[in-house]
Amino acid sequence: MLEFRTLTLADADKFRAKLTAENIAWEYNFATVYLWNVNDSMQIAEADGAVFLYNKVYCRDIFMPPYIGADGDFLPAAELVKEYCNRNDIRYFFRGLSKEHATMLDDGKHLIGSSRNDYDYVYGSDDLKYLKGKSYHSKRNFVNRFKETYDYEFADYTADDHDLVMELFDSWLSTADESSSIRMERAAVLRALKLHSELDLKIGLLKVKGKCVGFSVSSIESNGIVHTIFEKGDINYVGIYQALNQMSAERYFPDGALVNRQEDMGIEGLRKAKLSYFPRLLVEKYFAEEKQID
DSSP: OOOOEEOOGGGHHHHHTTOOTTOOSGGGOHHHHHHHOTTSOOEEEEETTEEEEEEEETTEEEEOOOBOOTTOOHHHHHHHHHHHHHHTTOOOEEEEEOHHHHTTSOTTTEEEEEOGGGOEEEEEHHHHHHOOSGGGHHHHHHHHHHHHHSOEEEEEOOGGGHHHHHHHHHHHHTTSOOOHHHHHHHHHHHHHHHTTTTTTOEEEEEEETTEEEEEEEEEEOTTSOEEEEEEEEOTTSTTHHHHHHHHHHHHHOOTTOEEEOOOOTTOHHHHHHHHTTOOSEEEOOEEEEEOOOO
16 A cells, blocks of 8 residues: 655655666656655655655646566556555546556556657767767857857856856746746756755856856766756857757766657757757657546
8 A cells, every 4th residue: 555755865765776777768867856846745655666756736646657676567556556546536647657558557447648749858978979970060060169169168066156057047037938837947956956966966067258158957867877957058159059968968978878858848949959969769658547437
């Protein structure tokens, strides 16, 4: 029987003990999950050798995929969630399921689907670092132009950089479309700056003459997958995103690693930008919702 409690930083080891090399999606990165849990409302439970997380988002209870490890069995874990929901009068909703797990569920009892907007983009770290070949010709040109044009420095984040980072973020925020998720992202970035040591985050700053013009936040998970969680740049600097991407990869990403740069949320410009780096794969993810039975 599942008994949930509030997720804490101390739960990282429990979470990571259940990861496998195949767990590539951002839902399998503790830092991403924890940073976006800005209201500290995420709940965790352990039962039958599995770990479970769920949160209430916009009045809906959303369960993350059960973390079952290499030897775990998905269907019994899903049944535990069903029992918990029935006991607590919750209509459950899974997000981030693999196709393999989603197709195990009874489609007579579940609404099962997938959205292209939710697919994660996964790249080879060597591609991002070295930008070799004709495919990356324009990316190399932008990086070189940035290096030749600006008096820049790429450095690790320290607490002294806090205000510089937030000044850049708030400048970006002033031009972004207003939404609750944007405001939540600001809180998540503040959380990253505060907990960068505890979460072992790789935060790189790109500065021009002492001004922060770009920053990235990444996490290397225990299964070796790199997750880029945040990336912001001042587009008044030509080549800012190409340079930030390449320098972050060069400094922080191990050779031969896979790098998850998350989804595009259906934003046309973001999708075009992510595809322009030629992802090795798109991680197809599914949701499953309990059907209402009259």
